[in-house]
Amino acid sequence: MGYPHPAHPRETPVISRYFGDAEARTLAGWQKRGGYEVLRQALATDPVDVQNVVKDSGLRGRGGAGFPTGVKWSFMKPDGKTHYLTINGDESEPGTFKDREIMRWTPHQLVEGAAIAAHAIYAETAYIYIRGEYTEPIHRVREAVKEAYAAGILGANAMGSGKRVDVHVHKGAGAYICGEETALMNSLEGRRGNPRIKPPFPAVAGLFAQPTTINNVETVSAAQHVLRHGADWYKSLSSPANPKSTGTKLFSVCGNVAKPGNYEVGMGFPMKEFLWDLCGGPPAGRRFKAIIPGGSSVPILTPEECEGAVMDYEGIQAAGSLLGSGGVICFDDSQDMVRQIARLARFYAHESCAQCSQCREGTAWTTRILERIRDGQGTMQDLDTLLEIADNMSGKTICVLSDSCATPVVSGLKKFRHEFEAKIPKNRSSVMIPGFSPAAA
């Protein structure tokens, strides 16, 4: 038995190759598997050359936005300023738990990737910001950093290169919004985790007002494999049909599915085969009702929409959703979609940082209406109101948390409107307000 299930023959385990291998967690084990050799070579290479290899590979940010990593790195010039690298391990998107496993099983993979990325952007300091609830991953990464310092891999003379590379592990305090890159920087600076207005962009003025690059845990982990095997090798891992999405992607699969877990496949993998062959399809005797392919903030797809879709940035967009963070949430036909969407909205309402009016008030109002409908107290007018609120919440705030709440509501209402309508008592035109009796008034 492998971790937590044997790798499927159709998987392409690159980042996840050593998941379940306890020895790979240690420095000695990681070095036995060729670890830190790429870092040694990278430190001896000009940062621009490192950037160019990553650029050629087509690697894109795995945190959700999908921005080309090499291009992002190339924004950082040797300008004499202090540069910072920040690794985003604040993985709080419902349905996403891939970074957790990278940090749990291969912490040195992350530390090595962080050191390579820091070198590539002319930074001497990297911060790994990890979600506060991730107790074990924090412990593992801290241990790895400690081992790497003790072995001279990190520090003032990293691997004897004469270059300084420092890596700090920062434990978040448990706020979803701190996974938003600018809120993360505020949090690292000791401020309240509120997103910042852009511009200035982090590459110009980020952490401590210095040029900063922010990369996801999976992105920097992938980058070292790109450097080890070359850009062409990385591109060969994905479907040649779409050269814009290259390499492999780690997908977290959860919900009503036979074999939930993390799966690494080449970009462009057919979604139907992914769900049925790799993940085992829905639980016995059930049918899929809905799939959220990229973490809870992206549009919900129906099984029909997943039918011909391929799993890469453009493929999922063509199917009507987004690749996002790669958190695949499955719902079978036993699920009440109103209840599920209300739960998602409640999450966003709880986690809104409260800065922008639309987000602070809109997410909470949306939740209250959804919960009222869920409890059989809705009206048909509520459905239109929900859509209008969602419209007022979308594209108008500093970050996209507001949009993230609106998206599943709008797509859920569009695709499962009959479930919402079924919960609304016929002929109900007014709302019972708790504690208010019209007769008494």
Next chain:
Amino acid sequence: MVTLTIEGREVIVAPGTSLLEAAKTVGVLVPHYCYHPSLPVAGVCRMCLVEVEKFPKLAPACATTVGEGQVVHVHSEKAREARKGVLEFLLINHPLDCPICDQAGECELQDYTFAEGRKDSRYMEPKRFNPMEDFGGDVVYVPNRCILCTRCVRFMDVVAQDPVLCVAERGDRAYIGKFEGQDLTSPWASNVVDLCPVGALLSKDFLNKARAWELDRAASICTGCSQGCNVMVETRDGVVVRIRPRPNAAVNQHFACEVGRMHYRWMNRRDRLEVPMVSDGQGLALATWDAALTAAASEIASAGRVTVLASPALPNEALFLLQRIGAHVGASLVMTVPRGPEAPLPGVTDLALRAERAPNHTGAELLGFTDVSSPMAGLGANDLVIVADAAVASVPAGVRVIVVGTVLDATLAGATIVALPVCNVAEEDGTFTNLRGRVQRFLQAKAPPVQARPTYRVLGALAEALGAGAYPPLAADVFASLAAAVPAFAGLSYRGLGLQGADVTLPAEATT
């Protein structure tokens, strides 16, 4: 310079100007809550979203800088719909308690909702409720009305540099909180009340005193110290009920200190000197203005040694006339400047509650008055003192006093031979010269009591009765005479001063 078009009007502004400020220059108001010109931009209320051609999304006008050739639509359908949405969101938890809210009538949420909001509410759920909280100092917090614009937090953090306030909690549970063990006791804390665009932060002193629409307002200058902060004196039925800062970038930006704000109470004193009085040998008896002025002139002319003791809180016009009278009769000109601890506002250059607790210390010095600690020392029989609204601890035996004042202190009553009632600063026009030499006008805010007359008019008449020259009956004309006679004020006029003031050239030692 950058040229762009806002609402069809060509605008030319400096690079780096925000769209919101650029729109102001052509008279276009972009509705906003969190933006304030004296605070760092937060861009959080999202009320100032405007449509910029070729931008994919609506842009916050406060946080978007102008670009060459930009075409901006403030009142397009898309922008108005976005603002309508924000107003609806802000109102879902905001109680509609305008009838009992102190901010009603000057509430930006009320104003914009009237202008652009929905006519009805779609919110059917129970509203959020949080109890009121005493923030300490003069400030009370009503969280139900709070729209989380964070102006107060930013003021205390960045301007007062006393980070007492924070946003606590997340989502719609968020509220403005105080850090553990902290209170709003900064000497500048009440500015958060003015900065609050809704009725969430209120002044305890003003609470339930008046409705905004009942108030009459007059531009004035704070008399609390020598800083010369521009203020608005607000009255209700002839009673001053509130003093609030009036923007002046050169003096106080948008701010005023606690001492200045509370400095209005004496303006409402009821124990005023209301009618002219002349001593009849038994005590002071009521007299006509003519009789009192004649008696005063006669006493001054016949006195041996004359001293003019003036308050440094008197306007330039009154001090100028006192100086003329003093020069005519060979009097010495003295004053006593009260002092207290300084309290700077760290985030604003050169703004502080100054040690000299008088608004016209500098003006008095320019007009020849000397600061002395014991103005009555060395005086005796046959000496006469003209006490111009100054406080006196005691009067030496035999010294005769002519009071030109708003009140008749008990310490002066026995020695006073003539009492001439004058207006206080809220009751007349005039100018003060602040510690940096900025001459600033204040306007009459309320009527004087009974027969009290403006100080410059009383002193002008007295000077005329003494043969010290003829002076016109209007403050502007007296100031013109002052500007013509005193080199430091040369070239100044009321028209030129406007309501923002102008600088005089101070001698080098006065500015240090």
